[in-house]
Amino acid sequence: MKGGSAMARTIRIQAEPFDVAGETAALTRGRADIGAVVSFMGFCRDEGGRLTALELEHYPGMAEAEIARIAERAESRWPLLGLTVIHRFGRLSLGEEIVLVLAASAHRTAAFEAASFLMDYLKTQAPFWKREHLKDGTVGAWVEAKEADDRAVERWG
Amino acid sequence: MKGGSAMARTIRIQAEPFDVAGETAALTRGRADIGAVVSFMGFCRDEGGRLTALELEHYPGMAEAEIARIAERAESRWPLLGLTVIHRFGRLSLGEEIVLVLAASAHRTAAFEAASFLMDYLKTQAPFWKREHLKDGTVGAWVEAKEADDRAVERWG
Amino acid sequence: MKLVYFAWVRERVGKTDEDLEVPEGIATVADLVRWLKGRGEEYEYAFENDGIVRAAIDHVHVKPEAPIAGAREIAFFPPMTGG
Amino acid sequence: MKLVYFAWVRERVGKTDEDLEVPEGIATVADLVRWLKGRGEEYEYAFENDGIVRAAIDHVHVKPEAPIAGAREIAFFPPMTGG
Numbered sequence: 048m049k050g051g052s053a054m055a056r057t058i059r060i061q062a063e064p065f066d067v068a069g070e071t072a073a074l075t076r077g078r079a080d081i082g083a084v085v086s087f088m089g090f091c092r093d094e095g096g097r098l099t100a101l102e103l104e105h106y107p108g109m110a111e112a113e114i115a116r117i118a119e120r121a122e123s124r125w126p127l128l129g130l131t132v133i134h135r136f137g138r139l140s141l142g143e144e145i146v147l148v149l150a151a152s153a154h155r156t157a158a159f160e161a162a163s164f165l166m167d168y169l170k171t172q173a174p175f176w177k178r179e180h181l182k183d184g185t186v187g188a189w190v191e192a193k194e195a196d197d198r199a200v201e202r203w204g
Numbered sequence: 205m206k207g208g209s210a211m212a213r214t215i216r217i218q219a220e221p222f223d224v225a226g227e228t229a230a231l232t233r234g235r236a237d238i239g240a241v242v243s244f245m246g247f248c249r250d251e252g253g254r255l256t257a258l259e260l261e262h263y264p265g266m267a268e269a270e271i272a273r274i275a276e277r278a279e280s281r282w283p284l285l286g287l288t289v290i291h292r293f294g295r296l297s298l299g300e301e302i303v304l305v306l307a308a309s310a311h312r313t314a315a316f317e318a319a320s321f322l323m324d325y326l327k328t329q330a331p332f333w334k335r336e337h338l339k340d341g342t343v344g345a346w347v348e349a350k351e352a353d354d355r356a357v358e359r360w361g
Numbered sequence: 362m363k364l365v366y367f368a369w370v371r372e373r374v375g376k377t378d379e380d381l382e383v384p385e386g387i388a389t390v391a392d393l394v395r396w397l398k399g400r401g402e403e404y405e406y407a408f409e410n411d412g413i414v415r416a417a418i419d420h421v422h423v424k425p426e427a428p429i430a431g432a433r434e435i436a437f438f439p440p441m442t443g444g
Numbered sequence: 445m446k447l448v449y450f451a452w453v454r455e456r457v458g459k460t461d462e463d464l465e466v467p468e469g470i471a472t473v474a475d476l477v478r479w480l481k482g483r484g485e486e487y488e489y490a491f492e493n494d495g496i497v498r499a500a501i502d503h504v505h506v507k508p509e510a511p512i513a514g515a516r517e518i519a520f521f522p523p524m525t526g527g
Contacts, residue, residue: 156356261367
């Protein structure tokens with residue numbers, strides 16, 4: 048058992064699916080100081096049956112850099128012991144996972160708040176754009192940004 | 205793809221480890237209405253090197269019933285599409301997982317809040333008791349309930 | 362009436378459960394605790410700090426003033442520390 | 445100076461990126477947008493609603509009043525919709 052309280056940070060932008068159990072194990076393996084891991088997984092919804100897929104475009108280079116900046120803010124705000132952010136790009140079918148956030152801490156409150164903070168900032172600050180693929184086989188509109196997401200970010204001050 | 209918005213609820217009290225990826229897949233499989241899954245995993249900490257294990261005692265029958273009541277309250281408060289609670293008992297070594305909560309919803313806010321609510325109530329209402337096993341091989345004290353956990357519950361009104 | 366005990370309440374009482382004939386006039390959980398404390402040192406010890414030990418009737422949390430009539434199983438235990 | 449475009453800004457401009465000689469006197473991101481809009485209908489269309497399109501200089505979000513001197517890569521894109 049390693050006793051250190053080192054902060055482990057993983058950020059990946061990838062087309063491939065991820066494995067939440069493997070990522071959680073990688074974050075907690077050999078550590079006895081982590082008491083809580085909160086994860087968020089985002090999935091591709093059909094929006095009431097309209098969609099067959101989402102297509103995710105991103106800005107390579109900036110996406111990693113911006114997520115790193117968001118992670119730094121979370122790390123300076125909460126006593127985190129580990130942080131993992133994986134965001135997929137490309138065409139994602141219904142029910143497929145889009146994003147994974149893991150926040151590890153000694154106690155649950157920091158882990159819950161940090162994961163929620165990361166998601167609010169990811170939604171509004173990380174350079175990703177979603178476009179809809181419709182059930183009739185055509186390519187639909189770019190998803191519009193939601194005011195509710197901007198308001199969600201404001202609560203962090 | 206099943207279009208239904210049925211609420212899937214799983215509650216298990218077990219000695220065995222659980223698999224967060226398998227439980228997440230079971231919750232989301234064949235569904236295109238779930239956009240967000242928030243999970244909480246609790247782990248056995250060494251408390252600054254004092255402990256080698258935790259022993260968890262529970263009240264069989266009431267543990268399941270009480271968690272079901274907590275789940276019902278969460279389901280009536282947020283638009284949830286799935287809920288999983290798995291709580292382990294017996295002797296758990298350092299770094300082992302103790303509890304898993306999964307909350308699934310169309311959107312992230314409901315999933316975050318419901319998972320946090322469930323953990324607050326699990327900590328203070330579900331009939332489980334932790335006892336420390338110390339590094340020197342002796343059995344230590346029963347863990348005392350924390351005032352902070354009672355306060356955490358109060359914020360849900 | 363079946364009584365069950367958990368964690369340090371179980372250790373202090375010295376048993377996991379017991380079947381007891383509760384006399385007439387013992388109407389509430391608080392009455393039951395008072396009566397148990399008169400039965401021996403082990404109960405005195407288990408319930409020494411008023412208001413610490415929690416109770417459940419038939420798997421539902423109850424307050425000291427809860428009536429025990431009709432109860433099949435009454436449990437006593439410390440504040441919960443799961444999760 | 446390298447300009448890059450994403451999502452519907454990319455589609456409206458009709459290219460993913462381009463290298464441009466930006467004339468003297470174009471000091472800020474807002475100046476650059478104004479100058480681009482004078483270069484053709486595709487830019488006019490991409491930037492038609494003032495204040496919608498976001499900008500980044502060298503991978504960092506910036507406001508319209510940000511100076512562009514020394515920038516290697518300036519990106520234009522719609523509000524983000526990831527996560």
